[in-house]
Amino acid sequence: MLKLSKYVLYDIVRSKIILAYTLFLFLVSFSLFNMEENSSKAIMSLLTIILIVVPMISMIFTTIHYYNSYEFIELMLSQPMSRRKILLSEYAGVSVSLLSSFLIGVGIPILVYSPDAIGFSFLFTGGALTLVFTSLAFLTSVIARDKARGIGFALLLWFYFALIYDGLILLILFTFSDYPLEKLTLVLTALNPIDLGRISIMLKMDVSALMGYTGALYKDFFGSGSGILFTVGIMFLWIILPLWGALRIFKKKDL
Amino acid sequence: MIRIENINKRFKKLQALIEINALFEKGQVVSLIGPNGSGKTTLIKCILGMVKADSGKIYFNNELINGDPSYRSQIGYMPQIGRYPDNMKVGQLFKMLKNIRNVPAEKLDEELYHQFKLGEIADKPMRTLSGGTRQKVSAALSFLFSPEVLILDEPTAGLDPLASEILKEKIIKEKMKKKLILITSHILSDLDELTTHIIYMQEGKLQFFKEIESLREETGELKLGKAIARIMKGEKFSNEWIDKMFEINKEGNIY
Numbered sequence: 001m002l003k004l005s006k007y008v009l010y011d012i013v014r015s016k017i018i019l020a021y022t023l024f025l026f027l028v029s030f031s032l033f034n035m036e037e038n039s040s041k042a043i044m045s046l047l048t049i050i051l052i053v054v055p056m057i058s059m060i061f062t063t064i065h066y067y068n069s070y071e072f073i074e075l076m077l078s079q080p081m082s083r084r085k086i087l088l089s090e091y092a093g094v095s096v097s098l099l100s101s102f103l104i105g106v107g108i109p110i111l112v113y114s115p116d117a118i119g120f121s122f123l124f125t126g127g128a129l130t131l132v133f134t135s136l137a138f139l140t141s142v143i144a145r146d147k148a149r150g151i152g153f154a155l156l157l158w159f160y161f162a163l164i165y166d167g168l169i170l171l172i173l174f175t176f177s178d179y180p181l182e183k184l185t186l187v188l189t190a191l192n193p194i195d196l197g198r199i200s201i202m203l204k205m206d207v208s209a210l211m212g213y214t215g216a217l218y219k220d221f222f223g224s225g226s227g228i229l230f231t232v233g234i235m236f237l238w239i240i241l242p243l244w245g246a247l248r249i250f251k252k253k254d255l
Numbered sequence: 256m257i258r259i260e261n262i263n264k265r266f267k268k269l270q271a272l273i274e275i276n277a278l279f280e281k282g283q284v285v286s287l288i289g290p291n292g293s294g295k296t297t298l299i300k301c302i303l304g305m306v307k308a309d310s311g312k313i314y315f316n317n318e319l320i321n322g323d324p325s326y327r328s329q330i331g332y333m334p335q336i337g338r339y340p341d342n343m344k345v346g347q348l349f350k351m352l353k354n355i356r357n358v359p360a361e362k363l364d365e366e367l368y369h370q371f372k373l374g375e376i377a378d379k380p381m382r383t384l385s386g387g388t389r390q391k392v393s394a395a396l397s398f399l400f401s402p403e404v405l406i407l408d409e410p411t412a413g414l415d416p417l418a419s420e421i422l423k424e425k426i427i428k429e430k431m432k433k434k435l436i437l438i439t440s441h442i443l444s445d446l447d448e449l450t451t452h453i454i455y456m457q458e459g460k461l462q463f464f465k466e467i468e469s470l471r472e473e474t475g476e477l478k479l480g481k482a483i484a485r486i487m488k489g490e491k492f493s494n495e496w497i498d499k500m501f502e503i504n505k506e507g508n509i510y
Contacts, residue, residue: 070338075340078330079324251322254300
C-alpha cells in the first residue's frame with residue numbers, strides 16, 4: 001500500500017498544483033500577519049479565508065485527481081490488488097499532500113507570529129477540515145460516474161457547507177426564537193464541520209465575549225475538556241464516515 | 256482452471272450476460288467470438304473482478320472469487336483499450352508494475368518488451384503514444400509476469416502486421432507451455448492457427464462452446480471464418496423457415 005501511495009504522491013507533486021496551493025496559503029497568511037499588528041486580529045481574518053478556501057480546494061483538487069487517475073485505478077485493478085487498498089492509497093496520497101501543503105503554508109507563519117494555543121487549534125482545525133473534505137470528495141467522486149457531474153456534486157456540497165447551511169441555521173433560530181435553542185444549536189453545529197471549526201477557534205479568542213448568552217454557553221462547553229474531546233471526536237467521525245461510505249461503494253462498483 | 260456458474264449481469268436496461276456457464280482448462284486456447292455488444296468483454300471483466308456479477312459464481316483453481324485479489328497474480332490481462340496514466344513514461348510504467356508485483360527478475364518474461372523495441376521509447380510519456388504502440392505496451396505488460404492464464408481482449412486490433420505476427424508467435428509459444436489463454440477477436444483468420452475451443456456469444460447468451468475440430472466436422476469447413484459464417488447463416492435460415500411455417504399456418508386458418 002505504501003508503494004502505491006508513493007506513486008500517487010509522485011504524480012501529485014509533479015502536477016505542481018499542490019505547490020501553487022502551498023505558496024498561496026503561505027503568502028496570504030504571511031501578509032495578513034504583517035498587515036495586522038495584533039496577531040489575534042490577523043488570525044480572525046485568516047480564519048475567514050481559510051474556512052472558505054481550504055474546503056473548496058480540498059474538494060475540487062481531490063475530485064479532479066480522482067478522475068485523472070482513473071486509468072491508474074483501472075490498471076491496478078487488473079493486478080493482484082484489493083479495491084480497498086487501491087482506494088486507501090489514493091486517499092493517503094491526496095490527503096498527505098494537501099495536509100502538508102496546509103501545514104507548511106499556514107503552519108510556518110503561525111509558528112512565527114502566533115505560537116500559542118489559538119495558533120495550534122487553528123492548525124488542528126485547518127488540518128481536520130482538509131481531511132474531512134478530502135473524504136467527502138472521495139465519496140462524491142465514487143458515486144458520480146463522469147468528471148463534470150463529480151465536480152458539480154463536489155461544488156454543491158461545498159456550497160452547502162460553506163454558505164447554505166448557515167442560512168438554514170439562522171432560519172431555524174429565527175423561526176423558533178421563542179424556545180430555548182442552545183442545545184439544538186450545539187447539535188446543529190456538529191452537523192457542519194466548517195461551523196464546528198469556526199466556533200471552536202472563536203471561543204478561544206476574546207471576540208467570544210461579544211456573542212452574548214449563547215456565546216457564554218458555548219464557551220462553557222467548548223472551553224472544557226469534554227468540549228475539546230467532542231470537537232475532536234466529531235471531526236474524526238466526519239473524516240471516517242464518508243471515507244467508509246466511499247470504500248463500500250467502490251467495492252461494489254463496476255469499472 | 257476457471258469455472259463459471261450461472262453468471263448474470265444487468266447494466267440498467269441492458270441484460271449483458273444471461274446464465275453463462277463454462278469451464279476452462281489448462282492448455283486450452285479459447286476464442287470468444289460474437290457480435291459487438293454480445294457480452295464478451297463483460298464476461299472477461301467478471302472473471303477479473305472488475306465488473307461484479309449480479310448472481311452466479313466464478314471459481315479460479317476451485318477457489319471462489321470473492322473479493323480476495325491474490326488470484327489475479329496468475330492472470331495476465333490485455334485490455335481492449337489500454338488506458339494508462341498520461342504523465343507516466345513507458346519505462347516508469349514497467350518499473351512501477353515490477354516494483355508493485357515484486358516478482359524475482361528470473362521469472363520475468365521480457366521477450367515481447369524487447370521484440371516490440373519498447374526500450375527505445377522508454378522515455379516517452381504514455382499520452383504521446385499512438386494506439387498501436389499503446390497496444391504493444393499492453394501486450395508486453397500482460398505477458399511480463401509469466402502468468403498461468405492469459406486474457407487477451409482484441410489483441411491484434413490496431414497492431415501492424417509485423418507486430419501482430421510477433422504477438423501470435425508469442426501466443427503459440429505460451430500455448431505450448433500448457434497455459435490457459437482466452438482471446439476475443441473479430442479477426443477470425445488470426446484465431447485459426449491458435450484456437451482449440453470456440454465460444455460463440457450473442458445478446459448476452461452463450462450460444463455454444465465447442466472444440467474447433469468438432470466445429471469443423473459439423474460445418475464441413477476448414478476455415479474458422481467460414482465455419483462461423485455458416486453457423487450464423489444456418490440460424491438465420493432456420494428462423495426464416497419457422498416464419499414461413501407460421502405464414503402457412505395463418506393462411507391455413509383463413510381458409
